[in-house]
Amino acid sequence: MTEIDQETTDMPPAAGQVDLPRIERAVREILEAIGEDPDREGLADTPKRVAKAYAEFFSGLHQDPADLLSTTFDIGHDELVLVKDIAFYSTCEHHLVPFHGSAHIGYIPGAAGKVTGLSKLARLVELYARRPQVQERLTTQIVDALMKYLEPRGAIVVVECEHMCMSMRGVRKPGAKTVTSAVRGQLREPATRAEAMSLILGK
Numbered sequence: 001m002t003e004i005d006q007e008t009t010d011m012p013p014a015a016g017q018v019d020l021p022r023i024e025r026a027v028r029e030i031l032e033a034i035g036e037d038p039d040r041e042g043l044a045d046t047p048k049r050v051a052k053a054y055a056e057f058f059s060g061l062h063q064d065p066a067d068l069l070s071t072t073f074d075i076g077h078d079e080l081v082l083v084k085d086i087a088f089y090s091t092c093e094h095h096l097v098p099f100h101g102s103a104h105i106g107y108i109p110g111a112a113g114k115v116t117g118l119s120k121l122a123r124l125v126e127l128y129a130r131r132p133q134v135q136e137r138l139t140t141q142i143v144d145a146l147m148k149y150l151e152p153r154g155a156i157v158v159v160e161c162e163h164m165c166m167s168m169r170g171v172r173k174p175g176a177k178t179v180t181s182a183v184r185g186q187l188r189e190p191a192t193r194a195e196a197m198s199l200i201l202g203k
């Protein structure tokens, strides 16, 4: 059980703990409900494994973007910074199955000149991906965190994903890609936005 300080974070409410034994009990219950024998050899350790996996899949609930983005530096760069093709896995909050793809993140540093380490942008994607999610919220949470902590002139986030809930079940359309974008500040201006989009989409 991991406790966190909710006061100082902008994490969702009730995100304070992962109760591994409770997940184990629930997984055992699901195995029985689908007509399996949770005590057969191959499944004996499965509830434990799933509990550990879930703690990992949802670890972003217990992380605060402030911890990632509060260390910034000024390197006198006031043009677009773009990191593209940040691969990630997330979990669809409707079906609890994966969706996965790439995020592309760009921002134009603001008057304060705040620039963050490039890896922090990838960590920011992980932080929001490792929660029960929908792609639209993931996209806006990333861009809003950039705006809040880096105070840039503008920011853009484009996310492209395949959703397993559309591939392996339901409508069963493997390969269908969902693209979402969120754009803030100066990057909303047509010329700047077009430049960023052409850099993102020019593979």
Ligand SMILES: Nc1nc2c(ncn2[C@@H]2O[C@H](COP(=O)(O)OP(=O)(O)OP(=O)(O)O)[C@@H](O)[C@H]2O)c(=O)[nH]1
Residues within 6 Å of the ligand: 092, 093, 094, 133, 134, 135, 136, 163, 165, 166, 169, 170, 171
């Ligand atoms: N907008 C959005 N929809 C999503 C996302 N992930 C899954 N969905 C959709 O959420 C919807 C849930 O629809 P429901 O009708 O409540 O659930 P369902 O009966 O399982 O739907 P089907 O997938 O059509 O079988 C589905 O259309 C999913 O494709 C996402 O990230 N964003």
Ligand SMILES: [Zn+2]
Residues within 6 Å of the ligand: 092, 093, 094, 095, 096, 097, 163, 165, 166
């Ligand atoms: Zn889904």
